[in-house]
Amino acid sequence: MAEVAYDSASRIYTGNPPVRAVDQLNLDVADGEFLVLVGPSGSGKSTALRMLAGLEDVDEGAIKIGGKDVTNVPPKGRDIAMVFQSYALYPHMTVAENMGFALKLRGTPKQEIKDKVAEAAKMLDLTKYLDRKPKALSGGQRQRVAMGRAIVREPSVFLMDEPLSNLDAKLRVETRANIAALQQRLGTTTIYVTHDQVEAMTMGHRVAVLKDGLLQQCASPRELYDRPANAFVAGFIGSPAMNLKTVPITAEGAQLDGLTVPLSRASLDKVGGLTEVTFGVRPESLKLAGADEQGMELTVELVEELGADAYVYGSVRIGGTPERFIVRVDGRTPPAFGQTVKVALRDAGEIHLFHPESGARLEA
């Protein structure tokens, strides 16, 4: 068990110009916490994880595990275990040998290795497969062996690099829950990398969103969803994505086509002298309005029916140009393709305002 700290850690790839894959990352992970690093590809999340593992150099700043500076310590001195996306099982060893390898290198007595492997195998339902080679296992079983290899070592930190992305959708959801439960039980500090925001939201105690090597926001899933720090986080977290549009602003509020969203005095103060803002509203904060209500005219282009809900994709004209909007509606009475419907804000619907240039959140 240990806390982890990134202290202005950077990874710079030489080149012309040099690429800052991870730029001045500051992040404190508490003991026993499950932290998820999430971001689109190329955001530096895997690099950040590999820096912690010691597989990637730290060019600036420092990394600490359990209060100890490990910036220049080789991987084997960091007391970490890593689960790779490809699992990276040793093909020439059996499942039991794979799981016990790190202990064997440490010189743990044979009987103790055997006991620990057996215990982990039981936990992961792998007991039957201990004598098999990895190639004789299914994808899900291999994934569990990779987990088992990490658990057996009882490290102070688990590192997981997209461990579920090679599984099929159903197994992924199942394994997701299993990993979260396992982490809860073991109480080991875990850093988990994924590009899937659903995984991030469901698994993490806290989620750190990265983009272009820069930390955008690190907060609990609820906080991230309710109060995204900037337009990028707002658009990245949530599925389907938040509607983010640049709209003109007046003393009455934000001016959408046929719909004026009134803003609180505090928000208006924050907006200051801006004539335009980036206006964000989640699909579930919108509703179909009655004919006599105020609303935006939306031409339906696509309806995704998910059973309980349906998502209506359509275009609204804002300042003369068509803009796409997504609205969540009742799954049983969705509008038809080509229909024009009126869309308004739900009664308790939340809106988000961001600076049109910097994208920073304007406190609402």
Next chain:
Amino acid sequence: MTMTLQATAKPVVAAKRGQRSRAASFGLHAVLVVASVIAVFPVFWVLVTSFKPDERAIEPSPQLVNNSSLDNYVDVVSGAEGSFGYWFANSVLIALLTTVIAVFLSATTGYAVSRFRFPGSRPLLVSFLVVQMFPFAVLIVPLFNVLLALGLQGTSIGLVLVYCTTAVPFCTYMLKGYFDTIPTDIDESGRVDGLSPFGVFWRLVLPLARPGLAVTAFYAFLTAWGEVAFASAFLSAEDTSKTLAVGLQVFVQQNRVEWGHLAAASILVAIPAVIVFYLVQRFLVAGLAAGAVKG
């Protein structure tokens, strides 16, 4: 549902993959048999000749058995004709040393080139290719001078070094290609599990590269085992310091060829090569294929 039922109910008319007509099958096998006979016959005839006395080896009407005996083998092995024991020992020593040194050097070099980015890694690979382009004959004199400067002329270890100059570049290329097929995740996983960089190479990469190692070992062994030009140029002229391939020339004299003894010695020379081939053959296809695709 009905679609699949119909599909399975229909008799299969077209030939399945891997099935061929009787005539095609006959033709194919006929060609294969002829080719096999052409390939195997010379070896077979050497075997037949090896049992015959020298004067019966070449006859107007060749016979399979004609005064055949094991006399030639006895002569060759006992040293009555040539110094077979010395030659054999020299060849085994030189070939094994070449194999061990070449495989070790090319495995470490190949791994470095495959995994690490260092200045000059590309020029290094290119220079390995360029070295392969020089014909043997051109190299004999300069290599002799090098050996002379090192004080290794006429020694076995000198010849081993010379063989390594041909074996190492080729084997490095092969092994680099093979190492490239082993995911680097495995290396990293090993390092996180507590291995040093050399430990990763020794305990994970080498075991996984066994097919590639087998092929390169085989190549290095053959390079040294059957080679004549370098061996006759660089080893001392004493009969006891020759290798097998050079020693066989003893049976071919200006006016007379001892066919029986030559054949018997040839068979004895071939046996170790066959054994090595037998040991590595199950790796050969996998190793050659993997090495060939990349690198």
